[in-house]
Amino acid sequence: MKKSIKSRKPVLKSSRLKRSKKQALHKNQVLGLGTKMVNSVLIGLEENDASHVRKIVEGLDEYDLARLIESLDVDERKKLIEILGDHIDPSVFPELNEVVQEQVIETLDEDQIVNIVNELDSDEAVEILEHMDDDEQKSILSQLSPELKYQVSSSLHYPEDSAGRIMSRDFVAMPDSWTVKEAKNFLLTDENLPDEFFTIFLTDEKMRPTGEIALDKLLRAKASEKLAAIMDGEIVPIDVYTDQEEVAHMFREYGWRAAEVVDGKGHLVGVINLDDVVDIVHEEASEDIMHLSGAEEGDVYKSVNSIWKSRIPWLITNLIATLLASSVVRGFESIIAQISVLAVLMPIVASMGGTTGNQTLAVVVRALATKELTSRNTLRMIFKEFMVGFMNGFLFAGLIALITWLLFPDFQKLSLVIAIAMLCNLCIASLAGILIPLVLNKLKVDPAVSSGVFLIALTDSGGYFIFLGLAKLLLF
Amino acid sequence: MKKSIKSRKPVLKSSRLKRSKKQALHKNQVLGLGTKMVNSVLIGLEENDASHVRKIVEGLDEYDLARLIESLDVDERKKLIEILGDHIDPSVFPELNEVVQEQVIETLDEDQIVNIVNELDSDEAVEILEHMDDDEQKSILSQLSPELKYQVSSSLHYPEDSAGRIMSRDFVAMPDSWTVKEAKNFLLTDENLPDEFFTIFLTDEKMRPTGEIALDKLLRAKASEKLAAIMDGEIVPIDVYTDQEEVAHMFREYGWRAAEVVDGKGHLVGVINLDDVVDIVHEEASEDIMHLSGAEEGDVYKSVNSIWKSRIPWLITNLIATLLASSVVRGFESIIAQISVLAVLMPIVASMGGTTGNQTLAVVVRALATKELTSRNTLRMIFKEFMVGFMNGFLFAGLIALITWLLFPDFQKLSLVIAIAMLCNLCIASLAGILIPLVLNKLKVDPAVSSGVFLIALTDSGGYFIFLGLAKLLLF
Numbered sequence: 001m002k003k004s005i006k007s008r009k010p011v012l013k014s015s016r017l018k019r020s021k022k023q024a025l026h027k028n029q030v031l032g033l034g035t036k037m038v039n040s041v042l043i044g045l046e047e048n049d050a051s052h053v054r055k056i057v058e059g060l061d062e063y064d065l066a067r068l069i070e071s072l073d074v075d076e077r078k079k080l081i082e083i084l085g086d087h088i089d090p091s092v093f094p095e096l097n098e099v100v101q102e103q104v105i106e107t108l109d110e111d112q113i114v115n116i117v118n119e120l121d122s123d124e125a126v127e128i129l130e131h132m133d134d135d136e137q138k139s140i141l142s143q144l145s146p147e148l149k150y151q152v153s154s155s156l157h158y159p160e161d162s163a164g165r166i167m168s169r170d171f172v173a174m175p176d177s178w179t180v181k182e183a184k185n186f187l188l189t190d191e192n193l194p195d196e197f198f199t200i201f202l203t204d205e206k207m208r209p210t211g212e213i214a215l216d217k218l219l220r221a222k223a224s225e226k227l228a229a230i231m232d233g234e235i236v237p238i239d240v241y242t243d244q245e246e247v248a249h250m251f252r253e254y255g256w257r258a259a260e261v262v263d264g265k266g267h268l269v270g271v272i273n274l275d276d277v278v279d280i281v282h283e284e285a286s287e288d289i290m291h292l293s294g295a296e297e298g299d300v301y302k303s304v305n306s307i308w309k310s311r312i313p314w315l316i317t318n319l320i321a322t323l324l325a326s327s328v329v330r331g332f333e334s335i336i337a338q339i340s341v342l343a344v345l346m347p348i349v350a351s352m353g354g355t356t357g358n359q360t361l362a363v364v365v366r367a368l369a370t371k372e373l374t375s376r377n378t379l380r381m382i383f384k385e386f387m388v389g390f391m392n393g394f395l396f397a398g399l400i401a402l403i404t405w406l407l408f409p410d411f412q413k414l415s416l417v418i419a420i421a422m423l424c425n426l427c428i429a430s431l432a433g434i435l436i437p438l439v440l441n442k443l444k445v446d447p448a449v450s451s452g453v454f455l456i457a458l459t460d461s462g463g464y465f466i467f468l469g470l471a472k473l474l475l476f
Numbered sequence: 477m478k479k480s481i482k483s484r485k486p487v488l489k490s491s492r493l494k495r496s497k498k499q500a501l502h503k504n505q506v507l508g509l510g511t512k513m514v515n516s517v518l519i520g521l522e523e524n525d526a527s528h529v530r531k532i533v534e535g536l537d538e539y540d541l542a543r544l545i546e547s548l549d550v551d552e553r554k555k556l557i558e559i560l561g562d563h564i565d566p567s568v569f570p571e572l573n574e575v576v577q578e579q580v581i582e583t584l585d586e587d588q589i590v591n592i593v594n595e596l597d598s599d600e601a602v603e604i605l606e607h608m609d610d611d612e613q614k615s616i617l618s619q620l621s622p623e624l625k626y627q628v629s630s631s632l633h634y635p636e637d638s639a640g641r642i643m644s645r646d647f648v649a650m651p652d653s654w655t656v657k658e659a660k661n662f663l664l665t666d667e668n669l670p671d672e673f674f675t676i677f678l679t680d681e682k683m684r685p686t687g688e689i690a691l692d693k694l695l696r697a698k699a700s701e702k703l704a705a706i707m708d709g710e711i712v713p714i715d716v717y718t719d720q721e722e723v724a725h726m727f728r729e730y731g732w733r734a735a736e737v738v739d740g741k742g743h744l745v746g747v748i749n750l751d752d753v754v755d756i757v758h759e760e761a762s763e764d765i766m767h768l769s770g771a772e773e774g775d776v777y778k779s780v781n782s783i784w785k786s787r788i789p790w791l792i793t794n795l796i797a798t799l800l801a802s803s804v805v806r807g808f809e810s811i812i813a814q815i816s817v818l819a820v821l822m823p824i825v826a827s828m829g830g831t832t833g834n835q836t837l838a839v840v841v842r843a844l845a846t847k848e849l850t851s852r853n854t855l856r857m858i859f860k861e862f863m864v865g866f867m868n869g870f871l872f873a874g875l876i877a878l879i880t881w882l883l884f885p886d887f888q889k890l891s892l893v894i895a896i897a898m899l900c901n902l903c904i905a906s907l908a909g910i911l912i913p914l915v916l917n918k919l920k921v922d923p924a925v926s927s928g929v930f931l932i933a934l935t936d937s938g939g940y941f942i943f944l945g946l947a948k949l950l951l952f
Contacts (some may be wrong), residue, residue, distance in 0.1 A: 215691035285761030293838030322827040343819035351798040360770035
């Protein structure tokens with residue numbers, strides 16, 4: 001029987017943490033490794049003192065060892081893994097940040113990977129194998145235990161981030177025709193149960209899910225009762241192809257603690273538990289934050305070189321957007337040569353447009369990700385965001401007109417030009433802030449990744465064009 | 477006994493959802509209300525047909541009713557609540573988005589609120605009361621049942637977002653000296669148990685937590701065994717004042733399913749369950765996303781007026797930042813008047829700086845929120861981000877020099893000016909992107925809220941100053 005490592009309560013072995021049993025954790029006092037211990041490991045690594053390092057690391061549980069590995073620099077990390085070699089506890093791997101996990105796996109040879117993966121649950125094994133290239137994946141799969149091999153390759157068959165990929169195949173299922181007594185006896189005597197379970201899943205004779213029972217209900221039920229009579233039968237099985245974001249959404253909206261995953265024929269093939277959902281919610285939100293700014297998750301753990309490379313595409317698209325904006329300015333170069341104060345004021349219009357648009361963009365991208373934006377409220381939201389842009393346009397048009405008039409009292413028409421430009425650009429920005437992500441979403445492009453650069457291209461170019469164009473019309 | 481509504485499995489009463497029992501949920505097929513039903517409610521609201529609306533709503537469970545209320549416009553929402561009046565099921569309130577919950581509560585009179593709150597768990601009651609002003613809060617507290625009044629006012633005594641505020645006071649605790657048989661008997665016979673529980677918390681005779689037992693372990697243990705012998709004793713009690721972000725962090729890092737909350741004397745006063753943590757992770761991430769862009773959570777549900785007002789402060793700070801940048805440009809107005817092409821190129825330097833800085837900023841703000849940035853790796857991260865900025869500075873300095881040379885072949889010195897300015901500004905931007913949030917964090921200011929505007933002020937003003945300053949030095 002394999003261990004269900006991910007959801008087990010920590011066995012805190014380090015002496016510092018053992019003390020905390022009696023001593024409550026106070027505000028801002030972070031659980032983790034002492035600086036002394038980390039420094040001691042670092043000295044060991046520098047001096048290539050393998051036995052010293054192993055001795056310290058042996059005292060750590062899988063959670064603290066994972067934190068130690070994550071806290072090291074890329075090179076130190078590699079060295080530590082090499083020193084630990086086969087001494088490394090397989091249960092550490094599921095606890096590692098995804099980026100760090102990949103780095104660590106890369107430093108291991110195939111035999112070591114096979115040994116580690118063979119000790120894991122199928123969903124944890126999948127996480128390690130899914131990022132490998134096909135040849136490596138095949139080669140490792142062929143060396144796994146037959147049962148694990150079957151489970152892992154079935155999961156890998158489903159798309160990344162689908163319910164079939166993330167589900168656990170280690171769960172307790174029973175026929176709903178059993179009595180409470182039969183169920184309790186089975187739990188007491190069966191040797192093949194998962195190390196941890198929280199819900200009992202019930203099926204009909206064809207392995208189609210019919211309901212579920214939380215363990216507290218089982219503990220409180222009469223021995224003679226049929227499981228079908230006490231089960232929660234109002235379940236909503238999830239298709240294997242459902243996206244994990246959708247799964248997390250349903251868990252949150254309907255307060256689920258577990259969900260049944262079924263294949264095309266409606267057979268129960270796996271389950272998803274609440275603790276997997278915590279990770280999904282965290283991961284998807286981090287992705288949105290990073291994508292909105294053109295960075296990537298896990299940058300904290302990456303080398304300078306790989307961070308550098310990952311940020312170039314976004315900077316290049318931004319360069320194109322800003323070159324576009326500057327070509328608009330170039331079209332009005334002769335006007336600027338005559339009235340150079342236009343160059344002083346034009347960034348204000350563009351910048352305020354960008355800020356307005358970004359406010360709307362963040363709300364819309366998040367609302368799309370969390371399914372708060374439905375067919376029912378989309379039109380209303382477009383209207384609301386436009387109204388907000390319009391009202392702010394008026395407010396800041398007035399404000400900037402006043403400021404311009406105070407700065408350049410002899411040049412009153414300038415105030416009019418910048419006020420009209422501000423109003424127009426803020427209206428455009430707010431509309432763009434909602435329409436761009438909506439259109440990208442329709443086109444199945446992740447709106448978090450690319451909305452920003454389209455928005456800035458529009459608000460910068462638009463801002464310059466309206467401001468300088470109006471100046472040309474009204475000042476000459 | 478009150479119901480533990482939040483974590484109960486949904487009882488999906490609508491006919492559309494009942495069907496899905498046998499029919500698996502497919503990809504992109506969202507759970508929720510049919511458009512027909514929503515439209516029918518809308519027609520009822522328009523025609524003031526209270527009995528029609530009540531009839532439809534009666535068929536919905538608390539989850540779907542919450543989604544219905546959320547999907548309405550602010551005015552429709554108010555009308556629906558007025559029509560439902562005392563017919564509204566109290567269990568809907570904990571399922572509502574925070575912003576919507578506040579709006580709904582505002583439309584109710586005090587008697588109605590008291591009736592609703594009296595039906596809720598203490599942690600759910602706290603969520604409703606914590607946003608009220610002191611007088612209203614006191615008045616409602618005085619009308620609650622004595623037990624609930626005590627529990628709610630104790631929780632309100634702790635700071636917002638602290639463990640004491642969010643913990644549940646409805647849990648199963650036993651002396652660790654009991655046997656498995658005694659425990660099972662207690663669970664079978666006691667009438668005051670919570671509606672749902674997943675873990676049994678063990679204490680010594682002074683109510684100090686000593687361990688916990690997951691229900692699957694209890695089900696599989698021998699009747700004669702002492703609870704102390706089978707419990708997980710390596711628990712880490714959380715102090716009541718611990719921040720919820722910290723709590724969520726520990727749940728994620730250590731794979732917890734439940735945690736004990738203790739007061740200053742180490743007595744067990746409440747518990748936090750994994751399902752509360754899902755909400756915290758979601759909420760904190762949404763907050764970060766919104767704050768980085770100057771928007772607010774719940775904007776989807778707000779009226780135009782309140783969205784508008786909430787966005788003004790951020791736009792004003794941005795206006796100040798951009799006025800600062802434009803005053804830098806003003807200092808070089810005479811140069812621009814002579815070489816107007818400088819106005820064409822200057823936005824490129826500023827914009828690329830802003831983009832570079834924002835990439836770093838997003839990574840750092842998120843790393844601070846998720847505690848990935850520790851004292852150990854902060855210096856390394858500053859160095860790494862500076863190096864990335866430097867390398868991108870070199871790359872894009874070369875690129876922009878080439879582009880400038882192609883656009884203005886007769887003006888070779890211009891390429892040199894823009895290349896140096898680009899390199900400098902990208903270095904400054906990457907340093908600012910990490911140092912600004914770090915400093916704000918040290919000053920106990922939320923780095924997500926205000927880092928962006930400082931960054932843009934620096935990269936815009938800095939970009940213009942370096943570019944135009946260099947132009948003055950080298951071109952004249």
